[in-house]
């Protein structure tokens with residue numbers, strides 16, 4: 001644990017430096033397109049933040065306030081991030097007519113998770129099951145959640161939890177079917193040789209036993225080491241590329257090349273700050289929010305045009321995406337991305353810090 005403390009201290013120092021550097025850096029802004037897709041802008045439905053503490057785990061909800069029966073977007077935060085730390089992204093999605101529900105599945109004193117990923121997964125399943133009986137009472141008058149249309153998603157460690165839940169790894173049986181899955185820079189551990197349980201990655205293309213549509217959105221800078229010292233936040237071999245590769249069509253895959261792993265959070269959320277890029281976060285949040293809204297609209301409202309437009313021409317997005325595509329049919333072969341991982345000898349694995357993946361700070 002002494003090393004963990006040292007890492008925390010180092011991270012905080014480096015974070016402070018990065019913060020200082022960020023204010024000096026130049027901004028990369030794409031030229032404004034004449035016709036911006038509406039999914040990249042806030043929707044016109046007014047929303048409300050709601051906190052719930054009667055559920056198995058505390059919930060942060062952003063719900064439309066306009067009467068209606070809306071699909072539900074269940075989102076698991078990344079390692080030690082607060083469920084309210086993504087409020088700008090959530091508001092973007094909710095303003096297009098979706099109920100966003102984010103549980104706090106574990107706590108994190110001193111930036112160290114108290115809960116293993118197996119337990120996190122069971123809490124995720126309990127939370128999803130609770131929605132069946134508990135959600136509507138928590139929502140504004142005349143607003144209801146349609147759990148026949150449930151999207152499950154998450155960022156980082158939470159993105160992996162979303163996949164693990166959809167793949168049936170929780171010991172608590174899921175009582176509500178998952179309709180679609182979205183991974184936001186999902187991460188499954190430190191490296192291929194040093195993963196968190198449950199080990200869902202197989203390193204065999206198309207091996208996820210899923211029959212639901214999937215979208216994977218990655219960060220281009222997530223695999224970068226800061227000053228060549230600190231372990232990347234979304235390391236190659238356990239990151240978005242592998243989650244894409246192991247998914248089956250229908251699969252959409254988008255990577256925001258100029259952004260880091262933590263840039264999807266609200267502006268003032270600066271945990272693991274060394275995992276950021278240097279660009280303003282708002283265009284990234286609108287890009288990720290827009291891709292998610294287009295994907296949900298495609299499968300829940302049968303409005304596929306925007307999703308296909310983004311997949312066919314990713315330059316319509318507010319930030320650079322590469323790659324960016326959608327493969328709909330099983331017959332189409334997946335786009336090959338080359339060797340997406342390397343085996344890495346990891347001291348932390350040998351030191352037995354990894355089992356349970358809750359005794360160190362670096363699992364995201």
Ligand SMILES: *[C@@H]1O[C@H](CO)[C@@H](O)[C@H](O)[C@H]1NC(C)=O
Nearest residue numbers: 166167168207208209210211
């Ligand atoms: C895939 O999942 C289905 C249930 O969703 C199950 O019936 C089937 O046995 C699984 N296939 C494999 C190869 O595990």
Ligand SMILES: *[C@@H]1O[C@H](CO)[C@@H](O)[C@H](O)[C@H]1NC(C)=O
Nearest residue numbers: 250298299304307308328329
């Ligand atoms: C993919 O193909 C199916 C079957 O043709 C269709 O129903 C679905 O809308 C397509 N998905 C998208 C996003 O176009």
